[in-house]
Amino acid sequence: MTARGVWLAAASTLWCPWALCSAQNQGPTPEALIQRGLMALQSRDVPAAQRLLERAVESAPTDARAWIGLAHTYQMLNLHAEAARHATEAERVGGDNPVIQHALAMFYSDYRDWARAAEWEERYARKASDTDAYLRAVSLYLQADMPRRAAALGETALEMAATPALNNLLGKAYTMAGETEKGLHHLQAAVENEPYDESLHYDLGYFHLRQQDFAAATRAFEAGRKYFDKSPALEIGLGIAAYGKRDFHEAVSQFLHAAELAPQLEQPHAFLGRLLQHAAGRIDQVTERMRVFHSEHSKNHFGPFLYGQALLAKLGTRRDEETMAKIEDLLRESIEREDEFWEAHYELGVLLEKRRDFAQAEEHLRRAADLNPSASKPHYRLARVYQRLGKSREARQEREIHKIVVERERAAMRSDGVAEELRMLEAGSP
Numbered sequence: 001m002t003a004r005g006v007w008l009a010a011a012s013t014l015w016c017p018w019a020l021c022s023a024q025n026q027g028p029t030p031e032a033l034i035q036r037g038l039m040a041l042q043s044r045d046v047p048a049a050q051r052l053l054e055r056a057v058e059s060a061p062t063d064a065r066a067w068i069g070l071a072h073t074y075q076m077l078n079l080h081a082e083a084a085r086h087a088t089e090a091e092r093v094g095g096d097n098p099v100i101q102h103a104l105a106m107f108y109s110d111y112r113d114w115a116r117a118a119e120w121e122e123r124y125a126r127k128a129s130d131t132d133a134y135l136r137a138v139s140l141y142l143q144a145d146m147p148r149r150a151a152a153l154g155e156t157a158l159e160m161a162a163t164p165a166l167n168n169l170l171g172k173a174y175t176m177a178g179e180t181e182k183g184l185h186h187l188q189a190a191v192e193n194e195p196y197d198e199s200l201h202y203d204l205g206y207f208h209l210r211q212q213d214f215a216a217a218t219r220a221f222e223a224g225r226k227y228f229d230k231s232p233a234l235e236i237g238l239g240i241a242a243y244g245k246r247d248f249h250e251a252v253s254q255f256l257h258a259a260e261l262a263p264q265l266e267q268p269h270a271f272l273g274r275l276l277q278h279a280a281g282r283i284d285q286v287t288e289r290m291r292v293f294h295s296e297h298s299k300n301h302f303g304p305f306l307y308g309q310a311l312l313a314k315l316g317t318r319r320d321e322e323t324m325a326k327i328e329d330l331l332r333e334s335i336e337r338e339d340e341f342w343e344a345h346y347e348l349g350v351l352l353e354k355r356r357d358f359a360q361a362e363e364h365l366r367r368a369a370d371l372n373p374s375a376s377k378p379h380y381r382l383a384r385v386y387q388r389l390g391k392s393r394e395a396r397q398e399r400e401i402h403k404i405v406v407e408r409e410r411a412a413m414r415s416d417g418v419a420e421e422l423r424m425l426e427a428g429s430p
């Protein structure tokens with residue numbers, strides 16, 4: 001049952017059977033209207049819920065269940081101003097009722113107002129002494145980027161039940177707050193107490209990656225692999241750790257394994273696309289994985305791009321018109337699906353340069369440079385193409401720009417380490 005279903009079920013049980021009708025032939029009582037309205041809301045019969053709960057509010061304006069039920073109803077009808085007004089009234093007349101507190105937390109969660117949702121869920125947790133509610137409140141504070149509030153509430157909950165899930169959340173909270181030693185302690189405690197939870201191993205390994213302790217990250221992911229030997233997330237984590245150690249051969253192996261385990265998952269294929277220059281001896285394997293990924297994503301611009309990029313890397317310096325035509329079709333397919341994806345324009349420019357179509361190569365390389373001015377590769381290629389076209393002044397300008405951008409990229413790499421890779425890893429977390 002969903003969180004909304006839980007509070008609806010709880011609210012709809014708070015009625016007295018003898019009060020369903022105020023008197024014979026006088027129609028349903030407010031209690032009956034509320035019960036029937038909340039049941040209609042639970043079954044997603046929104047028109048009936050609106051009709052019944054509006055009648056309930058008119059006849060029982062101090063019953064917060066009707067107000068919060070209507071708030072959720074108006075939310076589902078996209079009448080957001082009315083939803084907010086009814087939620088505010090529910091707070092006023094029933095803010096001390098734990099059922100209403102939980103319902104308000106769900107209401108604000110739906111609007112991604114994580115801070116208000118966390119505050120109401122915390123009130124509910126404390127009032128009801130509900131350990132699951134404490135977990136939800138801590139998680140909501142983390143989503144609200146309030147790690148110290150999350151940690152303080154988590155420590156309170158820890159006195160009630162030191163569960164692995166709670167230790168995991170506390171580890172994240174302390175880490176976000178900059179208290180990494182405490183963060184590591186709780187993340188390790190979570191794994192030790194529940195080794196059969198894949199996400200706990202993942203979070204511990206991810207912590208070490210964020211600290212750029214790649215050896216410790218490797219140990220954490222390998223420990224998880226003992227229990228979950230078919231986890232693409234753990235394999236991707238091991239690939240990132242190998243990348244951080246500059247063991248590119250091992251990184252390619254891990255990402256290939258992850259891609260085999262999850263042929264539909266974007267992250268391992270994206271990582272492989274970044275490591276094509278280190279996959280020369282296994283380019284056939286990589287290309288096959290990209291072909292499968294493309295077949296799994298008939299509408300995604302990334303599928304044809306990665307497959308075309310791998311075929312282009314496999315082509316190398318050879319001139320095979322049939323293969324080049326296939327690559328061009330794939331890259332144009334990617335651009336047609338997403339014209340602002342700079343890398344597809346760049347790879348198409350590289351291909352067109354190889355085909356000696358310098359005018360079109362210039363067009364796509366220029367587009368790539370405009371879409372991502374901080375990338376050095378388009379400027380390098382543009383300088384070559386301009387030279388071929390006899391545009392010496394433009395070629396000289398692009399070489400100067402390339403020199404500046406390369407220095408910025410090196411500085412960013414020194415300061416950020418594997419930051420971009422971690423963002424991609426986070427996007428693929430379990």
